[in-house]
Each structure stands twice: as C-alpha cells, then as structure tokens.
C-alpha cells in the first residue's frame with residue numbers, strides 16, 4: 001500500500017505536495033538567480049521561490065476540495081472555489097541557502113478555515129526537506145510520520161515520530177545584539193548545555209530536533225518584538241508538528257497555535273522543541 005492513497009482529500013493534498021516537491025527540487029539547479037521581485041514581507045525573491053510557488057499553486061488548486069491556496073510569496077490567498085480545505089505554504093523556505101548550497105524546505109499547513117486562520121484550525125501540517133535526501137514530515141491526528149520522497153511513490157521512513165527525551169542541539173535565529181536581555185540570558189544558559197546547530201533555513205534546523213532533541217527559536221527582537229517568522233506559513237504548521245511529536249511550541253507566552261490570527265503575513269516569535277526547554281524558556285521570558 002502506498003501512502004496517501006485512502007482517497008481522502010487530505011491524502012490527495014499530501015500526495016500532491018509530495019509529488020510537486022520533486023519538480024521543485026529538480027528546478028533548484030536552474031533557478032539560483034536572484035529575481036528583481038520582493039515578497040509581501042519585503043524579502044528579495046529567488047527565481048526558485050517564484051517557480052516553487054507557481055508549481056504548488058497549480059497543483060494544489062487542481063483539487064476541487066481545496067478552497068484557497070495561500071502563500072508567503074503572495075499578498076492574498078488565491079481562491080479555488082468552495083472547497084472545505086485551505087492550504088497555506090511557504091513554497092521554498094530558506095531559499096537564500098540556494099547560493100551557498102545549504103538545505104532548504106517547503107512548509108505546508110492544511111486549515112479548515114480560510115487564512116488568516118487559527119493554528120487550531122489545522123488538520124494536517126508538515127514540511128519537505130531538500131537535504132542530502134528529500135524527506136517529508138507530516139503531522140495529522142496527533143501523530144507525526146516521516147516519508148522518503150526519493151522513489152516513484154512516497155515511502156514511510158518512520159511512524160509515530162517523537163522527540164527524544166534527552167535534548168542535545170539548539171539553534172537561535174536573529175542577531176544576538178538584537179535579542180532582548182531575558183532571551184539572551186536564556187540563550188547563555190542553553191549554550192552551556194546543548195550543541196549549536198543553526199543553518200539559516202528553519203526546516204533543516206527543526207528537522208534535526210526530531211532526531212536529536214533540543215530547541216529552535218526565532219525570538220521576538222528588541223527592534224522587532226514580533227520576530228521574523230510568519231504565523232500562517234511557518235509558526236502554526238511547525239508548532240502543529242512539534243506538539244504532535246510530544247514537544248511544545250511557544251510565542252514566549254503560550255502555544256503558538258493559540259495566537260490570534262490577525263493578518264495573512266503577520267509575524268510571531270517562534271520557539272519549538274522539547275517541552276521541558278519550552279517551559280524553561282517561558283519562565284525566562286516572564
């Protein structure tokens with residue numbers, strides 16, 4: 001039995017994302033140029049960002065049960081009809097790593113409400129990692145599964161993926177001088193206990209936590225208290241994965257999934273990892 005062949009709409013969406021990601025990966029070789037465009041968050045787009053976004057939009061909206069396709073690369077959701085599911089994506093997260101040939105990823109969230117939606121409206125989420133091999137993590141029904149996307153059909157690598165009890169790595173984004181004092185104090189504690197692993201593309205930085213345990217953060221900054229990462233396309237889907245994997249998420253003040261959805265490209269501080277570390281973080285940011 002190949003994965004995603006139950007005939008359910010969620011399986012169809014997951015199969016579409018898995019299948020389209022192989023086209024995205026193939027295109028990375030050609031699309032390394034910087035485009036003249038910027039995304040709604042004001043970030044310069046790579047040609048690969050634009051191509052990945054167009055590939056996923058076409059593929060996802062071909063499903064009549066998908067009502068909208070929303071993307072970090074587009075100002076507004078693209079309407080596809082009256083489908084009950086709404087797919088929000090960061091089509092190519094970490095594309096600045098393309099020039100340096102570091103890992104990148106695709107992030108997705110399947111919501112039951114049109115974004116901007118609550119993280120509690122997610123019925124599936126996950127990410128594709130374009131690493132040495134291409135894999136896909138999916139969280140649904142409170143369980144996380146890891147798939148290999150290198151063959152004709154996705155293959156299950158691991159079911160019921162959970163964070164290991166003993167954390168070993170950490171990765172904190174943003175500029176250290178711009179970290180608030182309370183986060184800086186917390187970071188100084190953590191760096192005495194865990195090994196630094198930060199590569200500048202969140203998907204690679206958080207995927208390793210599912211193997212080694214630890215914590216990832218892109219905190220609120222002195223000059224940008226909301227931080228950098230987008231709630232609909234990054235914070236909610238990744239929080240959904242980590243909470244399904246027995247870990248925790250936090251904006252610094254409770255689960256990311258409980259953050260009020262105000263606008264499509266709103267940012268929120270993002271911390272995910274082992275629950276004990278997230279508890280310590282929240283105590284430190286009080």
Ligand code: P6P
Pocket residue numbers: 093094095096173174175200201202203218228229
């Ligand atoms: P910085 C990539 O652009 C991204 O959105 C995330 O994948 C990553 O965690 C973060 O930004 C890196 O930001 O400021 O460390 O370059």
